[in-house]
Amino acid sequence: MSFNTFGHMFRVTTFGESHGVAIGCVVDGCPPLLPLTTEDIQHDLDRRRPGQSRFTTQRQEADAVKILSGVMAHPETGVQVTTGTPIALLIENTDQRSKDYSDIKDKFRPGHADFTYEAKYGLRDYRGGGRSSARETATRVAAGAIARKILPGVTVRGALVQMGPHKIDRDKWDFDEIARNPFFCPDKDKAAFFEDYLDGIRKKGSSIGAVIEVIAEGVPAGLGAPIYAKLDADLAAALMSINAVKGVEIGSGFGAAELSGEENADEMRMGNQGVSFLSNHAGGILGGISTGQPVVARFAVKPTSSILSPRRTVDRKGADTDIMTKGRHDPCVGIRAVPVGEAMMACVLADHFLRHRGQVGSP
Amino acid sequence: MSFNTFGHMFRVTTFGESHGVAIGCVVDGCPPLLPLTTEDIQHDLDRRRPGQSRFTTQRQEADAVKILSGVMAHPETGVQVTTGTPIALLIENTDQRSKDYSDIKDKFRPGHADFTYEAKYGLRDYRGGGRSSARETATRVAAGAIARKILPGVTVRGALVQMGPHKIDRDKWDFDEIARNPFFCPDKDKAAFFEDYLDGIRKKGSSIGAVIEVIAEGVPAGLGAPIYAKLDADLAAALMSINAVKGVEIGSGFGAAELSGEENADEMRMGNQGVSFLSNHAGGILGGISTGQPVVARFAVKPTSSILSPRRTVDRKGADTDIMTKGRHDPCVGIRAVPVGEAMMACVLADHFLRHRGQVGSP
Amino acid sequence: MSFNTFGHMFRVTTFGESHGVAIGCVVDGCPPLLPLTTEDIQHDLDRRRPGQSRFTTQRQEADAVKILSGVMAHPETGVQVTTGTPIALLIENTDQRSKDYSDIKDKFRPGHADFTYEAKYGLRDYRGGGRSSARETATRVAAGAIARKILPGVTVRGALVQMGPHKIDRDKWDFDEIARNPFFCPDKDKAAFFEDYLDGIRKKGSSIGAVIEVIAEGVPAGLGAPIYAKLDADLAAALMSINAVKGVEIGSGFGAAELSGEENADEMRMGNQGVSFLSNHAGGILGGISTGQPVVARFAVKPTSSILSPRRTVDRKGADTDIMTKGRHDPCVGIRAVPVGEAMMACVLADHFLRHRGQVGSP
């Protein structure tokens, strides 16, 4: 069972509610002797942190992470390294403003998990969405920072590639651009466009969906465990488990349905460094196993349903009512999903790296 | 770890290669006292069986299933029921024609798992694709037939909703139509069109992709285990693990990226039988938990790469070469993926039904 | 994989080193709506806490537990209850005295995990035993307090039944006596004897082993999941995982090897409340499933190897040397293992209670 745990060899268990005492995670299975500091983790957390532009929730929180266990100064070098024991990470909740949420205590917000948590558990933590809040994803990003340490030579990078109906131009993709705009957008012109576009949405209290792409370069061939722990199946679960995600695709994805066998087959030729593929419709995965090409995944994020227009709903007593969500929210939650998607891919790859090494030996 | 096992409370472990002695599975965790006969399972297997039309591989195999364990005649009623112990199912391979595959023994077919299995394991069973063959999905369908028994009042049905660029018309959807054409197509006119369309593709030795939709009706609210065993995350993994699948979406899926918060939120009103939703963009799942609405998933199947046009590739020795795949293949492997998709959804729902009953009590 | 997690439906993940920032655990799978306060957990922790008599380590630590997540005031009753989400518990380390351990930094204590952690991981946290310290068991006791909440009508109680070669008299067993002496000893006279006996051992800087018995009453028939998750197999793993445990037995245990079939078979007769057994050699478990009788397990705890007599050993550089362990230690670590053993049995029973309810329905 894995209610709040993901991974097998590299296992992450997360806990915490949006407005509780703290959120955090336990990372189990990390190999020993890897250098790891708080700064390594904080760096990734800061990329996801809210309140950095007017396009994300104005919740102001340092999201300062503490390492509670699993590291020590190496007895010879003095460098702080992992010990092979579980690494517990803690992020205290400091800006909670519970009063913002009192009006939704008894009403189910359409499009949120309010109704389903109540249906399942008989109650729900209404303060900021409780466990179903996107705040939980901070712990994923923290775990992802550790996962990256396990993957020598692998780079995992994500980008926002669509907002509403507006897609980025593939031929204008520039990875360096991503850090220069508040949208993680690799297309400079589109980023400029998004600024106005999203301002409009924000000002009228609405929201919009997005598509994120994550690419892992340097992944060795051979990772993945058929039949039911295929690399793509594990990626699909990992990305679909992110809040508000409604679709996942690998390589050509849904586009592959429109291709012929001739078009879709990635041909091969011997190159200087082994087999070289002439295209990457497969997104770096065949038969559930990595090919050595870049692993490419995309996921669709729905618009948040926390909007200023009143919507029809019901309350806990079973009466019809209306609701308008106040509070601080992201007009496009897909933006902050970029580092989360990276983290999930890093975690899945780290897990499969260790699993492959166990079953077959070093890849 | 779950190399060849899926599910937690309802667990399925499959084994077998396309051209080995037999394929089969062990279904563990099935509740006791459920009536179960070979015929129950064979009925579903027959829907997936190849060789039923010119649009699927001409391999002729009865796919006759045997139950090896886990059932007995009830001591009072005499009805054959499950006993709560593992149910092992066996399907012998009878039509293997290994000679068809001798020409691919040393070459990697582009778009197949040939290269990656070899990269991972140092060898591969080249006969009919070995473990990576779609033949393995017969055992999934068999397991799915048992899963259906666990879900009282739940109906799981699938349909082919797109072939190549051609999508079915939503307003012509008729579930009864599905059994009347060889495509599992719910749109009568489109089915007629597909007949000619796919004949053309088949005759020129090409292949084409497809999209399948699976709908589960009657699912109670409350199934799903956040955060990392969300119902949609488990569905995504289950469907992505099917051969040739490159994308999965729930409800509005990738379309949700283009929606505003107002459009996407499924409003609620009290109905005669509890909460009633006014739309189903969520595909029956919010926060990873079922809402009580139909659960709706779609998945994209790439075209098979076993085609008659020669493609550039390399061989096991590392030399450039060409390959043309002979043998018997499906021009559109997506067709037979319909009952497989149903089976995977049934298995996931059965698993979550038992898990929910464990953690919370009967849903 | 379950490096630092135990249980399946009721899952506990623990973390932390003896002299790190904090220790703690995440309890996942706890059903919702169970009343739970810090006091419930603290009560059990206080029974295990060191420094309460001269017979346990003089480390002085409040072991104050904080609940970080997974509970909230019920919206109607105001009573703090579980929410079905993970319950994270934190215990800060306050009395660490790291200087005590500097002399063992480079030497492997015979009988400790020093050598094996170093062999496995390439380094070890030498401060107080790091992760291998008995301090980790505090988090087990905390989790056990939650497990007890899940088991209506079940009482789990442990007792020290042997210290060195001295066994308690079965006919003098009095459960009430356990709380009246510092040994958790149910035999008043033997408790008085142990006082002198252990004082002698303590004064000469030696240590001694012990045997603990744990009994669960009120366990319904039917818990346990054959073949590889038998209730007794899971108990064996749970108890053997406690620090310093070298043996586990159920019911007559090793004594059963000396019995004939006639002697060992627990005969049955119908009683007022269903089947009544005339003896309990089985220790409440047959075929891996609970019978409805008390579940009885015993485990042997070796003497701590932290003693004042110098022992021959080697150091990290591979040179022969001697070692004498200073610091604060328990002359009989078996004493504090009593509440730990109770906690592990409670956790295993809670896990199987939920698993049974999932697979078969309420027991």
Add this chain to the structure above:
Amino acid sequence: MSFNTFGHMFRVTTFGESHGVAIGCVVDGCPPLLPLTTEDIQHDLDRRRPGQSRFTTQRQEADAVKILSGVMAHPETGVQVTTGTPIALLIENTDQRSKDYSDIKDKFRPGHADFTYEAKYGLRDYRGGGRSSARETATRVAAGAIARKILPGVTVRGALVQMGPHKIDRDKWDFDEIARNPFFCPDKDKAAFFEDYLDGIRKKGSSIGAVIEVIAEGVPAGLGAPIYAKLDADLAAALMSINAVKGVEIGSGFGAAELSGEENADEMRMGNQGVSFLSNHAGGILGGISTGQPVVARFAVKPTSSILSPRRTVDRKGADTDIMTKGRHDPCVGIRAVPVGEAMMACVLADHFLRHRGQVGSP
């Protein structure tokens, strides 16, 4: 969950009832390229097979194993090797004589799993004990034969070291003797004694318990995964899961309770090949991790309750009655548990070997 599966990286799922169509198992996670033939497995099965002397059940069955999947002739060498995919093994049931068991259909045999299976599942397969029969252990032995292939340089050997109150003399232990008597007894004189002793028990229709010791030599230091997958905890679960086992101990086991810290600590000195221990009270495991010394485990097997003396019991209708078990049974089921214990230890070690290699790299 692991109802009928054990292991994590090396996973074994077993199925089948004593008098069903067949028993078998699926071994998942075995590394590729290991030579493996039917004969390798049959060799171990033949050691466990019943009907080889008058001291085991007279059931006559060839127990011929078939490999259904997961192996192929290596394309270069032609040697049959593992492929990394699941290895399914099948043993058909041929000598079932169901009529022998008709008299126990409605009565619960004291000391058997009859009552508990019925309590759990609402019915039970009364034919030969169904799933709870020791026949299931044949599949464990088959899996163990594969596990041995994974452990280079490791020898796993078991012996019967006690029957009833009669223990073997440690100073007369001779491994070669084990194959020369029907008891797997390493003490020649005691084996001669057992012949008469067990004949007497058999002739009066009684039965007797036993203790088995299993020793693994050549295990590298570093195997085991603290805290909850300690090597000894996993061994305890594995051995306790064998039919009729009521106790497990490692190294000095329950004897450690009587030792002082001075006596119990295994001192160390540098030897020619690294660290050398001067004793092995630890049984080769400290802190849950292997030390490099022989891993030593013992387990107690209760006497079978299938005896010719009538015992008091109840029937399925809830009436008092008596029962006398006819049929063919082992006067000392502990004898055949020897190869089963070896197999379980081999499986646990193989699992931990692969897990260690995954987390840390090759041991």
